[in-house]
Amino acid sequence: MFDATLMLTVLLTAVFVYTLVVSVRYVLYWSASYYFHHKCGGSARELPPGDPSDFTWHFLVPCRDEEVVIGETMTRLRERFPEAHVWVIDDDSDDSTGEIVAERAARDDRVHRLTRRRPDARVGKGAALNAAYRRLNAWLPEDADRTRHITCVIDADGDLEPGALELLASPRAFGDPELGAAQVGVRMRNAGDARPLVGQGTLANAYAHWLARMQDVEFSAINNGMQLLRERTKSVGLGGNGQFGRLSALDEIAGEDGAPWPPHALLEDYVCGLEMHLAGIKVIHVESTHVSQEGLVTTRRFLTQRTRWAQGNLQCLRYSYRLARSPRIPFTGHLETMYTFTQPLVAAVLAIIAVATAVTMAFGPYDDPQLSGYDFGRITLLGLAILLLSAVPIVLWGLRYRVHRYPGASWWHGLAWGVGLWLYAYHLIPVSLRALYRIARGRNGWAKTRRNAELTAVAAPTARED
DSSP states (O other), X not given: OOOHHHHHHHHHHHHHHHHHHHHHHHXXXXXXXXXXXXXXXXXXXXXXXXXXXXXXXXEEEEESSOTTTHHHHHXXXXXXXXXXXXXXXEESOSSSHHHHHHHHHHHOTTEEEEEEOTTTSSSOHHHHHHHHHHHHHHHSOTTOOGXXXXXXXXXXXXXXXXXXXXXXXXXXXXXSTTEEEEEEEEEETTTTOSOOSTTOOHHHHHHHHHHHHHHHHIIIIIIHHHHHHHHHHTOOOOOSSSEEEEHHHHHHHHTTTTOSSOTTOTXXXXXXXXXXXXXTOEEEEEEEEEEEEOOOOSHHHHHHHHHHHXXXXXXXXXXXXXXXXXXXXXXXXXXXXXXXXHHHHHHHHXXXXXXXXXXXXXXXXXXXXXXXXXXXXXXXXXXXXXXXXXXXXXXXXXXXXXXXXXXTSOHHHHHHHHHHHHHHGGGHHXXXXXXXXXXXXXXXOOOOOOOGGGGTSTTOOOOOOO
């Protein structure tokens, strides 16, 4: 006979133990990130400028149906960094992206168009970047000093801060011959846009504004703190926008296939960084400059993007053994990467056992009113205590964001951003469950994120979200 009281006792014990372990793990990680952001962020991390002319810079811009943004991005890169080359990879776009790039390349010898066609195209960003890497190799003379050629991956809507190359050429960045790659900060340029959804109502725009703002807090404060922690654990992550790499370092991890970016990885950028760490290549985070991009302003596109990221994190679990065995990865680096890899799994398991407990409590026939030692009041208090514990570190990031980015804003603004960020953080639960579902179904396709401008562009073709 089914004993609901025993079942609830077991479930509550599992919830308590699991939640306690997860909470301790969570508080330790974010406390360390917050500490290094507070101690080492800002002016303490300023790099002395170097001479960009000591290097040849190559911007790699993957494009798939980007007609609404690519023209402006090419113009911006060429005006701000006139000595750099811009390599635009048209990944078999259905819109006029190819024509826009071709027209610009025809009158500018530093803009290079690389056209890909199906079935080779549209299989992932990593494959597109590898095609650009091979094309760059063919274009360079055989005697080129590959230590002096620096690539930079820029999103089709990416906006790299003026003066960035001076900082990347610093003696503490690529001026250091040991450095193989660097990731700059990322910000959302539409975080302050009060009405990001043209033609829609007040509530829809308030939500869209909040969503873009939370992404900005996440990237410019939380992710920045994570990267500063990772510098101590030797596990700095590379991202898909503002990722700089020395060509000779990319050669070391490219393998016989000439593929420094894993072609089928959903997080090809982060995995590229993992391969560099495993090869003993130095990777740093450059906080003193940044690239900006558009924050997503609709739930569907946001969840599509984050599901891909969560699934990509789970894919990275295959690196656990190599990282643990590598003499080049310190123990703290292995712990940090495992925290990153397992975040979606932890969130999904927590959600599943919480739902199972709630269902058992709601529908189980109990003979023991004390539930074998568990009192409902105490359970409720414990749940509230854990909820508060999880909220405090996140809310503090809102206050830190105010100090770091908007020092003129009131303390109440920082608190409101922090509370909003706490609510925003719960998106990890649905995207983690979706990621596990996709893995179970064998769905590993790459979903290209649509641009905000496509919401209002007339008849603008967009990539289908898998």
